[in-house]
Amino acid sequence: MQQMHTKRRNRWLEEYIGRTFAVICGWLIVLITVTMIIFLAVKGIQSFTDSGLSLSDMLLSAQWDPNGTPPKYGALIFIVGSMLVSLGALLISAPIALALAIFMNFIAPKWFVSLLKPVLELLVGIPSVVYGWLGVTILVPLMREWFGGSGFSLLAGIIVLSMMILPTITSIAADALANVPMAYMEASYGLGSTRWQAISRVIVPAAKAGIATGVVFGLARAFGEALAVQMVIGNTIKLPSGLDSPTATLTSVLTMDMANTINGTPWNNALWTLALILLLISFFFIAVIRLVGPRKEG
Amino acid sequence: MWSKRVKLGLAALLMTGVLAGCGQTENNNAGGNEETPKKEETYSGTIALAGSTALQPLAEEAANAFMEKYPDVSITVQGGGSGTGVNQVAAGAVQIGNSDVPAAEKLDDKSKASELVDHKVAGIAFAIVVNDDVNVDNLTTKQIQDIFNGKIKNWKEVGGPDEAIHVINRPASSGTRAAFEKTIMKDVKINDSIGTVQDSNGAVEQAISSTPGAVSYVAMSYLIGEKKNLKTVKIDGAEPTVENIRTEKYPFWSYEYMITKGEAKEEVRAFIDFVKSEEFAPTVKKMGYIPMTELE
Amino acid sequence: MTARMIDKVWTGIFYAVAAAVIGLLIFFFAVVLSKGAGFWQPEFLFGRPSNTQAGGGIGPQLINSFYMLVVTLLLSVPLSLGAGIYLAEYAKQGRIVGFIRLCLETMASLPSIVVGLFGLLAFVTLTGWGYTLLGGALAVTIINLPGLTRICETAILDVPSNIKEGSLALGATRWQTLVKAVLPAAIPQIVTGVILSAGRIFGEAAVFIYTAGLTTPMLRWDADWGSQANPLNVFRPAETLTVHIWKLNSEGIVPDAKLIAAKSAAVLMVAVLLFNLAARLASSLLARYFSGGRRARPGRGERSKAA
Numbered sequence: 079m080q081q082m083h084t085k086r087r088n089r090w091l092e093e094y095i096g097r098t099f100a101v102i103c104g105w106l107i108v109l110i111t112v113t114m115i116i117f118l119a120v121k122g123i124q125s126f127t128d129s130g131l132s133l134s135d136m137l138l139s140a141q142w143d144p145n146g147t148p149p150k151y152g153a154l155i156f157i158v159g160s161m162l163v164s165l166g167a168l169l170i171s172a173p174i175a176l177a178l179a180i181f182m183n184f185i186a187p188k189w190f191v192s193l194l195k196p197v198l199e200l201l202v203g204i205p206s207v208v209y210g211w212l213g214v215t216i217l218v219p220l221m222r223e224w225f226g227g228s229g230f231s232l233l234a235g236i237i238v239l240s241m242m243i244l245p246t247i248t249s250i251a252a253d254a255l256a257n258v259p260m261a262y263m264e265a266s267y268g269l270g271s272t273r274w275q276a277i278s279r280v281i282v283p284a285a286k287a288g289i290a291t292g293v294v295f296g297l298a299r300a301f302g303e304a305l306a307v308q309m310v311i312g313n314t315i316k317l318p319s320g321l322d323s324p325t326a327t328l329t330s331v332l333t334m335d336m337a338n339t340i341n342g343t344p345w346n347n348a349l350w351t352l353a354l355i356l357l358l359i360s361f362f363f364i365a366v367i368r369l370v371g372p373r374k375e376g
Numbered sequence: 377m378w379s380k381r382v383k384l385g386l387a388a389l390l391m392t393g394v395l396a397g398c399g400q401t402e403n404n405n406a407g408g409n410e411e412t413p414k415k416e417e418t419y420s421g422t423i424a425l426a427g428s429t430a431l432q433p434l435a436e437e438a439a440n441a442f443m444e445k446y447p448d449v450s451i452t453v454q455g456g457g458s459g460t461g462v463n464q465v466a467a468g469a470v471q472i473g474n475s476d477v478p479a480a481e482k483l484d485d486k487s488k489a490s491e492l493v494d495h496k497v498a499g500i501a502f503a504i505v506v507n508d509d510v511n512v513d514n515l516t517t518k519q520i521q522d523i524f525n526g527k528i529k530n531w532k533e534v535g536g537p538d539e540a541i542h543v544i545n546r547p548a549s550s551g552t553r554a555a556f557e558k559t560i561m562k563d564v565k566i567n568d569s570i571g572t573v574q575d576s577n578g579a580v581e582q583a584i585s586s587t588p589g590a591v592s593y594v595a596m597s598y599l600i601g602e603k604k605n606l607k608t609v610k611i612d613g614a615e616p617t618v619e620n621i622r623t624e625k626y627p628f629w630s631y632e633y634m635i636t637k638g639e640a641k642e643e644v645r646a647f648i649d650f651v652k653s654e655e656f657a658p659t660v661k662k663m664g665y666i667p668m669t670e671l672e
Numbered sequence: 673m674t675a676r677m678i679d680k681v682w683t684g685i686f687y688a689v690a691a692a693v694i695g696l697l698i699f700f701f702a703v704v705l706s707k708g709a710g711f712w713q714p715e716f717l718f719g720r721p722s723n724t725q726a727g728g729g730i731g732p733q734l735i736n737s738f739y740m741l742v743v744t745l746l747l748s749v750p751l752s753l754g755a756g757i758y759l760a761e762y763a764k765q766g767r768i769v770g771f772i773r774l775c776l777e778t779m780a781s782l783p784s785i786v787v788g789l790f791g792l793l794a795f796v797t798l799t800g801w802g803y804t805l806l807g808g809a810l811a812v813t814i815i816n817l818p819g820l821t822r823i824c825e826t827a828i829l830d831v832p833s834n835i836k837e838g839s840l841a842l843g844a845t846r847w848q849t850l851v852k853a854v855l856p857a858a859i860p861q862i863v864t865g866v867i868l869s870a871g872r873i874f875g876e877a878a879v880f881i882y883t884a885g886l887t888t889p890m891l892r893w894d895a896d897w898g899s900q901a902n903p904l905n906v907f908r909p910a911e912t913l914t915v916h917i918w919k920l921n922s923e924g925i926v927p928d929a930k931l932i933a934a935k936s937a938a939v940l941m942v943a944v945l946l947f948n949l950a951a952r953l954a955s956s957l958l959a960r961y962f963s964g965g966r967r968a969r970p971g972r973g974e975r976s977k978a979a
Contacts, residue, residue: 089845096847100762103754104772107821110814111775114782117790143568145548145557174689181686194690196948197697199868203944204700205875205914208937211921212700214582228542228587230572241696253826272679295822298781305784305878305918313547313573324572329783331547333878334575336785337457338549341466345549346459353786360781364774422900424802426885429923436887443890450900452909454803455886455919460792469797576922578929597925663925 122354230312254288427461427474476551543571708938756824808884823865
């Protein structure tokens with residue numbers, strides 16, 4: 079009797095502890111994110127409070143010359159560069175990822191899926207340093223042959239990045255498609271549609287929200303990726319005149335200059351502002367896609 | 377503003393020169409002391425270094441040799457870039473900050489800079505390098521200025537083949553680029569909207585050897601031994617040798633600095649002196665840097 | 673007839689895309705492995721690195737990479753499992769979950785270098801630890817959390833509801849149901865996810881440059897616990913393999929820097945490959961162990977309840 083009693087008490091204690099643990103973990107995520115955002119905001123805002131730079135100059139001017147007289151900190155080039163390279167990568171990657179996800183779920187024979195899955199997982203596992211290295215040794219010379227110039231270009235950055243985000247989008251999209259009930263497919267077949275019709279008109283629309291999540295994660299990763307893009311994009315401080323033209327991104331200028339400037343100098347503050355801008359832009363895109371994604375579903 | 381900065385920098389340079397001079401005499405004293413057996417002391421403790429990636433290999437090698445000599449000392453050398461080095465030493469997180477430029481040049485706040493003491497530990501020479509297909513052996517300072525400013529766009533204008541020049545720069549905050557601007561470009565501005573920018577000596581090497589018509593600058597420490605596969609160009613007819621640097625025929629070089637906060641602790645001082653010492657000089661030379669013993 | 677044709681064409685396109693991706697990976701592996709040929713030699717894998725002479729090894733870096741991985745997983749798996757459970761089981765659906773998800777997505781978009789510099793400030797300077805393996809592990813945990821949490825959450829949600837309902841009907845508490853019924857069914861999927869995210873930890877570089885440092889003390893297995901020379905001490909600097917590649921490619925002055933970097937890259941690729949095989953093996957063994965080979969496929973019903 080006594081034993082049963084303690085047992086029951088332990089059960090509820092366990093429930094309580096377990097639940098608390100889960101809640102703490104959940105809110106810890108919020109805490110970490112908020113801490114990082116505050117950290118970035120405090121650092122990024124110093125450009126305007128301590129160094130007296132103007133926000134509009136920073137966002138709208140394409141003049142970046144921290145060594146000049148007077149130094150200029152216009153970030154337009156980097157903002158445009160980051161957006162172009164990320165959206166470009168998404169443009170290439172999202173359709174391919176969706177195709178792969180559909181293929182794995184509905185078309186491929188089992189053995190093909192068990193081949194394709196590890197392939198995607200291996201693609202995730204390749205370090206960005208290695209992607210960058212492959213980009214410099216293979217892709218850049220190829221670009222040079224096709225377009226002339228140095229080969230370091232926006233397009234090279236887009237291609238490298240699209241490979242890096244492909245597995246992310248694919249795996250999330252594949253999960254989303256797998257969660258669409260088989261009955262939908264069967265119903266569609268029942269109405270006499272072909273496999274492609276069933277997929278394109280029933281399955282994909284039903285999984286739209288999940289696919290949008292995959293795209294968000296892919297875009298987020300694209301924005302944050304630094305090393306590989308920096309290695310192939312050329313980092314020239316000018317707006318790109320075309321896909322074959324080199325340009326710079328927020329992350330590339332961050333990686334190159336952050337470690338060589340000193341806390342508290344206007345230059346360093348301006349770089350932190352770039353990091354903040356980066357965060358705000360990806361925030362913006364995430365919000366947009368989240369608003370757009372699920373709504374289309376209905 | 378610019379001239380003010382230059383003046384400031386020059387003043388700082390002079391100051392550090394004086395400081396380093398002081399350090400040097402102390403160093404000599406220490407050397408003298410070493411001969412009396414009583415002062416043949418051992419050191420203990422831990423030293424942390426962080427900063428310049430250009431100085432890092434040398435600092436690591438020095439740390440290994442120093443630890444072999446004094447096994448009770450534990451030294452770790454981290455990279456992170458010159459800015460990180462100064463930040464970390466100013467914050468007290470490391471004992472020595474490695475930097476390609478004196479602390480005063482990096483800091484705007486002069487009161488902060490006065491806390492930090494620069495120690496010159498080695499010289500480093502840089503070279504103008506070009507792709508193999510550029511058959512130019514010599515460039516004048518003026519020509520180099522015009523190339524990096526964007527006025528000269530084709531190699532034929534400087535006696536080379538009819539081929540577009542592809543300029544490769546280092547990022548604006550790089551120590552190598554700072555030395556390039558100070559000793560070669562002087563008042564002429566680098567045009568950042570031409571060519572491309574590469575993050576490191578290694579990336580420059582890769583880009584130079586694969587891009588036709590490319591020109592850039594790298595540290596000599598990067599060109600020694602079997603890595604001599606890049607084609608270097610003479611500046612005003614002078615090769616980047618120690619003799620030419622000493623006789624001021626070759627302008628493109630600078631010092632490497634170890635920065636301490638306030639007066640260095642005993643073992644830190646001993647380590648910095650060791651890096652500059654006659655004893656360690658052969659290794660410095662072998663690694664492609666210029667020992668301090670040859671620069672006085 | 674035309675619909676049939678379109679269907680066939682699309683099927684062909686899908687096959688082509690899939691084949692191209694597989695071909696791409698094989699090409700990557702071929703390039704990296706051929707450029708880094710000779711990486712399997714024991715004197716390279718276990719030797720000491722050299723700053724000046726050719727022929728140095730990557731022994732300490734290899735140890736560091738694996739140890740970093742273990743420590744990071746010890747930190748991030750419980751955390752993300754907890755968060756995943758919270759999101760899947762406890763959190764009020766709607767606003768809160770939406771907000772946490774927004775946080776996760778924001779976190780996922782943070783550039784490595786920003787996390788690295790945050791880590792430099794928080795785990796290196798503020799704590800006074802200096803450059804440490806633990807600092808690196810904490811920083812990379814931040815990067816790793818969003819992906820891992822999503823994996824755990826999905827795995828839990830994918831468990832068929834009849835398992836959960838059965839357990840609850842028998843009078844088990846929610847937590848008991850989770851631990852005894854839901855998690856065992858979700859574990860194969862979680863393990864696969866964890867091992868795969870291990871690949872990302874293994875491949876991270878930018879964060880470690882600022883938190884775990886670019887050197888390793890001379891490691892001795894007989895050193896005492898507090899000593900920096902003890903390989904298992906988490907309060908020591910630890911240069912990982914990716915950082916080593918980055919360093920060699922950027923400023924390495926060893927004569928054979930490029931070769932060592934290529935060989936290290938090959939080692940990384942092989943390691944990723946091994947992780948993958950391990951994931952596969954572990955997941956299929958666990959699946960057999962926990963569910964007797966039952967292949968569960970969730971229906972729409974469970975999902976809509978959660979969403």
